[in-house]
Amino acid sequence: MSFLHPAAFAGLASILLLILLSLWRQRPTRVVVPSVRLWEKIPDRLPPVRSMRRPRAGLSLLLQILAAAALVTAMAGPGVVRPRAAPRRIAVVVDLSAPMIPRMDDARRELAKLDPADDIVLIESPSLARHERWGDLSPLTPIERAGDPRPALDLAASEAKRIVFVGDRSPAWSPPPGVTLHLALVGGPLRNVGIVDAHVEAGKIFLRLSSPSEVDLNLDGHARRLTGAATYLVEIPEGTRRIEAALTPDDFAADDRVLLEREEGPVDVEFEGRPDSALRAAIEANSRARIVRNGNPRLRIRVGASAGRTAPVVVDVDPPGGVEGWLEPGSLAVVPHALTRGVEADDLRFSQVGKIAVPVEAALIHGPGGIPVAAVVKPGEIVLAVRYAANGWPARPSFPIFWANVVEYAGSGAGAWRARGLLDEAASRLGMERRPLDPAALGERPLAPVRTDFTGGSIVLAGLLVALLWGVERRSGDSE
Amino acid sequence: MVFDGEFLKRLEALRVAVRRVLHGRREGERPGSRRGGSSVFHSYRSYAQGDDFRSIDWSLYARLETLFVRERTRDEAPTLHLVLDATPSMSFGSPPKLDLARRLGAALGYLVAGEGGEVTLWTGTNSRTFRGDGSVPEFLEALGSAAGGGRPSESLARISGRGLVVAASDFWDEDLPQALGAAAANHQVTLLHILAREEFDPPIRGRVRIADSESGDSATRFIAEEELARYRSLLEEHIVGWRSWAIKHEASYLRVASDEPFEKVCLLYLRGEGVLE
DSSP states (O other): OEESOGGGGGGGHHHHHHHHHHHHHTSOEEEEESOOHHHHTSOOOOOOHHHHHOHHHHHHHHHHHHHHHHHHHHHHOEEEEEEEEOOOEEEEEEEOSGGGGGGHHHHHHHHHTSOTTSEEEEEEETTOOEEOSOOOOTTOOOOSSOOOSHHHHHHHHHHOSEEEEEESSOOSOOOOTTOEEEEEEEOOOOOOOOEEEEEEETTEEEEEEEEEEEEEEEETTEEEEEEEEEEEEEEOOTTOOEEEEEOOOOSOGGGSEEEEEEOOSOEEEEEEEOOOHHHHHHHHTOTTEEEOSSSOOSEEEEESOOOOOOSSEEEEESOSSSEEEEEOOOSOEEOOOGGGTTOOGGGOOOSEEEEEOSOOSEEEEEOGGGOEEEEEEETTEEEEOEEOOTTSGGGSTHHHHHHHHHHHHHHHSTTOEEEESOOOTTTTOOOOOEEOOOGGGGOOOOEEEEEEEOHHHHHHHHHHHHHHHHHHHHHHHHHO | OOOOHHHHHHHHTOOBOOOSOBOOSSEEEEEEEEESSSSOEEEEEEOOTTOOGGGBOHHHHHHHSSOEEEEEEEEEOOEEEEEEOOSGGGGOTTTTHHHHHHHHHHHHHHHHHHTTOEEEEEETTEEEEEESGGGHHHHHHHHHHOOSOOOHHHHHTTOOSSSEEEEEEOOOOTTHHHHHHHHHHHSEEEEEEEEOHHHHSOOOOEEEEEEETTTOOEEEEEEOHHHHHHHHHHHHHHHHHHHHHHHHTTOEEEEEETTSOHHHIIIIIHHHTTSBO
16 A cells, blocks of 8 residues: 555544544533532432443444544545556557458458557558557458558558567568567468459450459350450440440459540540640530640640650650650641541641651651651650641631540540559569467566555545534434 | 514513512602501501501591501512622623523513612622613613622622512522522512423433532533423422422512513513512
């Protein structure tokens, strides 16, 4: 037993006062009567034993002493200090990237090995969401993409000296000095074939699998089964809007199904650089085009800019870095293509044309000597290496026709297919390491002095004694 | 000290009973011990030289041939000696015993003075005499302020003559029996024994030091029901003793508690005991 304020025991002197007060109260009471004559004739006698004991007075004094002692004890702040195992601070990082989707039951089993009595903070990777309360683990849900656990481990190292990592492979991360990393790896071989890549290009769907397998293809309700290969290039009927490719379900179902949908409706267009008013007017005149700013456009028209590709369809006009040199326009030829539909060579009155350095598959316009000056360098990326004056090409009918073709291309051609359920390659790469968590390796809990305080109990006890005393005094008063 | 009109009307219909022949100083309506003056026949005696011839009963002389003189008494007003115990013990009770003593004394004095009598108020060795109904206000004022006197036995030792002696006291004075015995030889004595309710049933329990209000003596006793029963028995003996004393000395005795309604005591108890008629 220890006391926070031992000096308070000086208050026990009040017990002595209570005893003296009680003795003073027990002295013979002086009563004045008109005459003592009759009383003198009554022989005195010793009080009977039961009266000598004065049970009520004795009980009252006892209760007073006990109540005073309890109050004094409460003021002294009693308590018991015992060494008790202190909770360990543990930061638990749970990898919730896509490869963990089939591992979550194992991960929860590993997490259940931890002692809830410890001071545990749970950090999700890669979202870095923190959970101080260690309770229901069922809400832990992996995301359908890959993730790097290192930021979460860095965060964990700033929170605790003991880190438990739950994942399907060892993280490429080293704990800082003084921090120990305990692995709970739940990887291992799984029966899995997944779709690694899927896109539509030039009227064909391209599929790549992690290993050869059968694929069930559904083209707007028309089913086809593809067999025997790891890559497929299949023509799709014109006008197809929805393609579903599915593998036979296995242990990792996240990469077993891909849905490609053709996007229709408005085409968000963003300009980069300084487009001339004719170009802007041609785009704005198209009812399907919608000019946006700071969004995620389907079509980006870059004029004199050289940033990376940031939209499904990008048109570089007068690209500063992508042209080997500028030429006189000379005689121009237009190759039949969806983008050059309705475009007449006579209308192409440029002031200069650029020589595109990279050989391209789809050259739209050829300049002098057959040099391509406008081309689809790859699906969704168009280079238009031309310079034109306001009274040149923009003044001709093919100018708005070409840009209407571009909007149409962006809205329904290459880059207009959206794939759903397609994991990136890293996300579908499953970890193979398996190492159960050894809770004993976390070390013993440190012993820390823990004080159990009895002040409240002492106050309650004193209150009860005072209530009891009040009852005894009241009964005593009633009986007198 | 004020009596209400209704009470006074009922009080004035009464008068102090006189059982003995008075020896008053003032002429009144009561037969006195002194001869002559009135038409009330008292007795015969042999004629002696010098007697008034008019008092000779000639019809008796015709039958007995001896001269007898008819003696008549003189009507006298009563003389009241009101002995008021104003010692500290009389201040006990609720209301105090002295209050009832004063009011009873006032009623008796009022009646006596009202019929032309003489009232002497005694408190210890102090006395003051009031004569006739004109002195009533003065008497009542003196009675109201009477306090702190000596013991009633001291008063009784100083009373002379013959008349009515009314002692209003709690009768704890140990010399009272002797003093009253001497007074009873010459006076018609009335004892108004006034006790407080607390004296009948003392609220005392446990170990107590009982102190006398006058002498300062004290006795330490353990008081329980047994002792209280003994006390009540002794008190009863004390009261019976005084009642016996009254019978023996042809005195009137009324024991009354200080909290009894005054009108009831005055109009009912005093009449019942023959103090008033």
